[in-house]
Amino acid sequence: xxxxxxxxxxxxxxxxxxxxxxxxxxxxxxxxxxxxxxxxxxxxxxxxxxxxxxxxxxxxxxxxxxxxxxxxxxxxxxxxxxxxxxxxxxxxxxxxxxxxxxxxxxxxxxxxxxxxxxxxxxxxxxxxxxxxxxxxxxxxxxxxxxxxxxxxxxxxxxxxxxxxxxxxxxxxxxxxxxxxxxxxxxxxxxxxxxxxxxxxxx
Amino acid sequence: xxxxxxxxxxxxxxxxxxxxxxxxxxxxxxxxxxxxxxxxxxxxxxxxxxxxxxxxxxxxxxxxxxxxxxxxxxxxxxxxxxxxxxxxxxxxxxxxxxxxxxxxxxxxxxxxxxxxxxxxxxxxxxxxxxxxxxxxxxxxxxxxxxxxxxxxxxxxxxxxxxxxxxxxxxxxxxxxxxxxxxxxxxxxxxxxxxxxxxxxxxxx
Numbered sequence: 001x002x003x004x005x006x007x008x009x010x011x012x013x014x015x016x017x018x019x020x021x022x023x024x025x026x027x028x029x030x031x032x033x034x035x036x037x038x039x040x041x042x043x044x045x046x047x048x049x050x051x052x053x054x055x056x057x058x059x060x061x062x063x064x065x066x067x068x069x070x071x072x073x074x075x076x077x078x079x080x081x082x083x084x085x086x087x088x089x090x091x092x093x094x095x096x097x098x099x100x101x102x103x104x105x106x107x108x109x110x111x112x113x114x115x116x117x118x119x120x121x122x123x124x125x126x127x128x129x130x131x132x133x134x135x136x137x138x139x140x141x142x143x144x145x146x147x148x149x150x151x152x153x154x155x156x157x158x159x160x161x162x163x164x165x166x167x168x169x170x171x172x173x174x175x176x177x178x179x180x181x182x183x184x185x186x187x188x189x190x191x192x193x194x195x196x197x198x199x200x201x202x
Numbered sequence: 203x204x205x206x207x208x209x210x211x212x213x214x215x216x217x218x219x220x221x222x223x224x225x226x227x228x229x230x231x232x233x234x235x236x237x238x239x240x241x242x243x244x245x246x247x248x249x250x251x252x253x254x255x256x257x258x259x260x261x262x263x264x265x266x267x268x269x270x271x272x273x274x275x276x277x278x279x280x281x282x283x284x285x286x287x288x289x290x291x292x293x294x295x296x297x298x299x300x301x302x303x304x305x306x307x308x309x310x311x312x313x314x315x316x317x318x319x320x321x322x323x324x325x326x327x328x329x330x331x332x333x334x335x336x337x338x339x340x341x342x343x344x345x346x347x348x349x350x351x352x353x354x355x356x357x358x359x360x361x362x363x364x365x366x367x368x369x370x371x372x373x374x375x376x377x378x379x380x381x382x383x384x385x386x387x388x389x390x391x392x393x394x395x396x397x398x399x400x401x402x403x404x405x406x
Contacts, residue, residue, distance in 0.1 A: 049300065
């Protein structure tokens with residue numbers, strides 16, 4: 001019996017889809033990366049809440065919601081931390097990154113949010129991430145990288161993509177090192193090189 | 203400290219998820235209502251925000267979903283298999299990021315209220331009602347999980363913030379959601395929490 005390759009579906013924009021894509025590519029997963037232009041009615045009926053992203057595992061198990069997809073994949077690779085505290089800090093980090101960093105950054109990029117929020121996020125969230133990395137080598141305080149580190153990398157990478165590099169200047173050496181680590185991963189390097197450009201800057 | 207502590211404003215908003223959870227699991231905790239974030243608490247707040255959970259061993263955690271997951275893990279309230287756990291994550295994310303946020307945006311007038319009927323009810327509440335009818339528990343396992351609690355909380359909450367949404371949802375139109383509400387509200391801890399929570403002017 002053959003099983004299908006897992007597949008991931010999302011638009012070309014980075015915003016949310018980049019998180020599972022980074023995760024899948026980081027682990028060298030063999031999967032179908034399905035870039036969707038728009039959701040038609042037929043496709044929408046197959047989506048639990050009518051939304052993307054969607055991940056379909058090789059056994060047919062379907063999961064939606066960005067963070068749930070990333071955690072499901074991360075769990076298979078022991079990428080969620082080894083203790084209950086570490087797992088809690090992973091959850092804490094991915095929640096903060098998704099809700100309070102990626103989404104506001106996206107909204108500013110789309111022109112529906114005041115751009116002064118970027119300065120607040122840099123002085124609050126990115127500063128907190130930098131401080132955590134300075135104190136513990138890994139965001140979740142354990143002895144190895146977790147999904148928390150990948151999310152923080154993705155946020156830093158995304159804010160540069162959105163055009164805020166100048167605001168970081170040389171003030172975040174540990175975030176720079178984190179970015180260098182993830183971007184030196186073969187799968188991630190190839191993803192960044194080959195991913196289509198949505199043309200929307202977000 | 204002898205009891206864990208949950209700090210949040212007097213509003214329901216995001217603090218209600220950990221508050222209802224702690225009550226449901228009959229965990230004895232200090233329900234610390236905060237008027238405003240000042241110097242006495244700001245240093246404890248990793249990202250400058252509430253809610254904050256402090257466990258008895260001094261462990262501090264922010265972000266409401268991380269708090270509810272952490273508590274749930276200790277009480278085996280997260281599901282038994284990787285698939286069930288994934289569905290718990292999927293549900294709480296949908297409740298928090300898609301539905302809760304949307305409720306607030308409609309309340310604040312930055313989102314059209316018509317979308318509640320056009321999108322939020324059919325995509326989320328009708329879907330959850332269907333799942334409960336087919337599988338008994340939202341995450342498809344053999345008992346309640348955090349996913350069921352999140353769906354209950356937001357089902358009750360939407361009618362509180364947006365009464366017109368309550369008219370569209372309640373009164374037998376979504377019987378499995380009504381049964382879910384009944385389950386949680388008949389829990390002793392939750393019933394007491396509902397009875398005693400302060401009424402707020404902020405209406406969220």
